[in-house]
Amino acid sequence: MVVEELNAKPLFSEHELHEPFMKAIVNHMDEGIVVYNTAGKPLFYNYAVQRLGLVEGEHDACVYYHSDGQTLLGEEEKPFRRVLAGQRVQGEEIWAVRKGRPVVILQIRGFPVYGERGELLGALMLFEDISNRKWAEQRMEVSEQRYKSLFEHHPDIVCWVDLQGVLIQTNDAARHISGYDPEQLQRRRLSSLIAVEDRTRARDHFHAARQGKSQSYEIRALHRDGRRLDLHVTNIPMYVGGQIVGIYMVAKDVSQEKRTESTAHFLAFHDPLTALPNRRSFHEHLTELLDKARVCGDEVAVMFLDLDRFKLINDTLGHAAGDRLLQLISMRLKQGLHRKYELFRLGGDEFTVVLPSTTCEQAAEVAGQIVRLLSASFPMEDHELHITASIGISMFPCDGDDVDAMIRHADMAMYRAKEYGKNTYQFYTSDLNEISQKKMRLEKELFRALEHDELTLHYQPQCQAGELALTGVEALVRWQHPVEGFIPPSEFIPFAEETGLIVPLGRWVLRTVCARHMQWRQEGCIPVKIAVNLSVRQFQDEGLVELVKEALHESGMEPAYLELEITESIAMINFDYVNTKLTQLKELGVSIAIDDFGTGYSSLSYLKKFSIDKLKIDQSFVRDLTTNEVNYSIVKAIIAMGKSLNVSLIAEGVETEVQMHRLRELGCEHIQGYWYSRPLTAEQLQERFLQRRASSGQRERERLD
Ligand code: C2E
Ligand code: MG
Ligand code: MG
Numbered sequence: 001m002v003v004e005e006l007n008a009k010p011l012f013s014e015h016e017l018h019e020p021f022m023k024a025i026v027n028h029m030d031e032g033i034v035v036y037n038t039a040g041k042p043l044f045y046n047y048a049v050q051r052l053g054l055v056e057g058e059h060d061a062c063v064y065y066h067s068d069g070q071t072l073l074g075e076e077e078k079p080f081r082r083v084l085a086g087q088r089v090q091g092e093e094i095w096a097v098r099k100g101r102p103v104v105i106l107q108i109r110g111f112p113v114y115g116e117r118g119e120l121l122g123a124l125m126l127f128e129d130i131s132n133r134k135w136a137e138q139r140m141e142v143s144e145q146r147y148k149s150l151f152e153h154h155p156d157i158v159c160w161v162d163l164q165g166v167l168i169q170t171n172d173a174a175r176h177i178s179g180y181d182p183e184q185l186q187r188r189r190l191s192s193l194i195a196v197e198d199r200t201r202a203r204d205h206f207h208a209a210r211q212g213k214s215q216s217y218e219i220r221a222l223h224r225d226g227r228r229l230d231l232h233v234t235n236i237p238m239y240v241g242g243q244i245v246g247i248y249m250v251a252k253d254v255s256q257e258k259r260t261e262s263t264a265h266f267l268a269f270h271d272p273l274t275a276l277p278n279r280r281s282f283h284e285h286l287t288e289l290l291d292k293a294r295v296c297g298d299e300v301a302v303m304f305l306d307l308d309r310f311k312l313i314n315d316t317l318g319h320a321a322g323d324r325l326l327q328l329i330s331m332r333l334k335q336g337l338h339r340k341y342e343l344f345r346l347g348g349d350e351f352t353v354v355l356p357s358t359t360c361e362q363a364a365e366v367a368g369q370i371v372r373l374l375s376a377s378f379p380m381e382d383h384e385l386h387i388t389a390s391i392g393i394s395m396f397p398c399d400g401d402d403v404d405a406m407i408r409h410a411d412m413a414m415y416r417a418k419e420y421g422k423n424t425y426q427f428y429t430s431d432l433n434e435i436s437q438k439k440m441r442l443e444k445e446l447f448r449a450l451e452h453d454e455l456t457l458h459y460q461p462q463c464q465a466g467e468l469a470l471t472g473v474e475a476l477v478r479w480q481h482p483v484e485g486f487i488p489p490s491e492f493i494p495f496a497e498e499t500g501l502i503v504p505l506g507r508w509v510l511r512t513v514c515a516r517h518m519q520w521r522q523e524g525c526i527p528v529k530i531a532v533n534l535s536v537r538q539f540q541d542e543g544l545v546e547l548v549k550e551a552l553h554e555s556g557m558e559p560a561y562l563e564l565e566i567t568e569s570i571a572m573i574n575f576d577y578v579n580t581k582l583t584q585l586k587e588l589g590v591s592i593a594i595d596d597f598g599t600g601y602s603s604l605s606y607l608k609k610f611s612i613d614k615l616k617i618d619q620s621f622v623r624d625l626t627t628n629e630v631n632y633s634i635v636k637a638i639i640a641m642g643k644s645l646n647v648s649l650i651a652e653g654v655e656t657e658v659q660m661h662r663l664r665e666l667g668c669e670h671i672q673g674y675w676y677s678r679p680l681t682a683e684q685l686q687e688r689f690l691q692r693r694a695s696s697g698q699r700e701r702e703r704l705d
Pocket of ligand 2: 474533
């Protein structure tokens with residue numbers, strides 16, 4: 001037997017190797033040996049083959065499969081057949097499936113055996129059991145695949161970083177989340193992907209992981225497009241053979257959660273409409289500031305800002321317009337005020353401004369600045385809106401020691417500013433406490449006054465400039481309080497407007513005026529036109545037209561003798577509404593005058609659209625008409641404008657003869673004021689004007705008509 005290539009350099013020559021040795025070698029070999037004759041019958045096999053259970057007697061004791069473990073080997077495909085057919089079999093893998101025993105994987109080599117004359121004697125087949133190695137390899141592969149699946153398909157970023165902080169491998173999620181392709185990430189320094197402000201912290205965690213500490217933390221990273229990502233990172237040391245050879249980083253993208261969290265936080269402390277900090281922020285901010293100020297001995301100012309007539313805008317232009325206006329106001333104030341002054345929206349039309357480390361003078365300056373900032377109109381969809389604000393200021397520590405006292409006092413001061421004609425600011429003074437209590441009391445009492453006839457009407461005569469003849473009167477309400485005495489309308493009309501009491505009050509005035517007119521007529525007096533004041537709140541009242549109609553009807557007064565005075569603030573109300581109401585009133589036969597003209601913001605174009613009969617030039621222009629050039633020009637312009645609109649003109653508050661002459665020169669036809677007469681009681685008026693002229697009644701009536 002020739003053992004081909006069994007040993008490159010045989011120790012013994014063929015003849016020297018005695019059979020017992022040969023047998024010992026063959027039988028003690030780990031490798032299985034089978035010798036087949038040319039007919040494919042096993043002639044010989046060693047112990048290893050027996051052990052492996054491959055051959056039994058003259059037959060194969062197992063079934064052979066290809067190395068895939070699935071396909072059976074055909075007879076001709078069997079390795080010894082192929083060797084007998086002259087092929088070489090060198091290290092092929094096949095599976096041997098044995099009865100009742102585990103599958104064994106064999107590595108097979110085969111050699112043809114030739115006789116001395118070169119004739120084929122058989123095939124020598126060598127079988128090595130490589131099952132253990134194979135199974136180990138397969139196990140490795142499975143675990144590798146499992147790991148790979150975990151790595152590749154993990155929804156979070158998983159990356160392998162070497163101990164120098166260089167990225168070695170990244171998964172697919174890394175590409176999705178960071179925007180970088182894997183090639184761009186490979187060999188990249190990890191720190192270059194972390195937001196600058198978080199790099200030191202990231203480095204500390206990385207060092208800890210290198211020391212074997214697995215840690216989790218949150219960090220901001222940079223997306224490829226420059227945006228920041230919030231990541232929740234866990235560093236896991238990578239051990240091989242007990243040594244840390246790298247770090248696994250698992251990073252979850254928590255940007256969305258962070259955003260939701262910060263939105264929730266934002267909403268808790270901000271007003272969603274204007275994005276300004278809200279009442280809660282205001283409380284916290286002020287508490288903190290007062291604590292600090294207590295220690296440092298600083299002064300702090302709190303400003304309470306309330307928009308004048310905002311409710312009117314909301315009610316007439318709608319809430320969307322109101323909201324838009326609030327946004328524009330917030331923006332203007334935010335941009336106009338110094339950054340160190342914090343602006344808050346408490347709700348509705350209430351804002352606060354907090355001034356840290358300040359003085360009364362500075363606070364006054366800032367309040368003045370706010371008034372100026374608001375003075376320019378606000379562009380709305382189809383028109384411009386004018387709005388003013390009343391501001392109350394309280395100073396820490398003199399006006400209050402804690403947040404509540406500061407707010408309460410600033411609020412009281414704000415109400416004082418409203419009483420002073422709005423569009424202004426007021427500081428808190430200790431007497432305001434008393435005043436606000438008095439106001440609350442008065443509010444209740446006004447209600448009672450209406451029921452108990454404590455209100456009365458005075459009538460202020462009007463005449464033609466340069467002549468002393470009475471041309472009309474204006475009815476002015478008075479309150480004769482049983483304890484407080486006489487209370488002027490400027491004190492109770494504003495809060496009658498606030499509380500809505502103005503509506504029943506106005507009804508009373510109108511009915512009283514009509515009744516009085518009829519009474520005078522019955523007593524033979526000369527009838528004159530009587531003007532009645534209507535506040536905006538009354539004008540908005542749905543029942544106004546009906547009320548006027550009723551009052552005229554019930555009393556029998558001719559509508560031509562009734563004049564209704566409205567103010568320019570109606571310009572704030574929805575145009576269509578004003579137009580409809582004015583038309584309806586005019587249809588009743590009454591005339592309409594614009595009171596206090598020149599103090600509001602109504603534009604000429606706006607007024608032109610309505611059928612107005614009269615403009616009453618406000619007394620503030622008349623007061624220093626003779627000394628103030630500006631006022632002189634304004635009055636002149638108003639008169640010219642009135643003439644062009646073909647409305648009659650009357651000047652209010654005329655106190656001197658010089659003023660009267662000047663007005664007459666300018667072309668103002670009528671005047672009203674102390675120079676001609678103070679407001680009179682009904683009896684005084686009757687006595688001094690109406691009755692005395694009874695004789696010339698016809699002439700007066702002609703003038704009136
Ligand atoms: P108004 O309608 O502009 O009335 C003119 C005000 O000027 C009156 O003040 C009158 O007394 C005052 N006055 C008249 N001539 C002179 C003058 O020569 N010099 C000065 N310094 N003042 C003069 P009064 O009566 O205090 O009324 C104040 C305001 O209260 C009125 O201003 C009007 O807006 C409102 N008011 C009065 N009565 C009523 C009413 O029945 N209903 C409504 N809604 N408001 C009323
Ligand atoms: Mg008036
Ligand atoms: Mg007036």
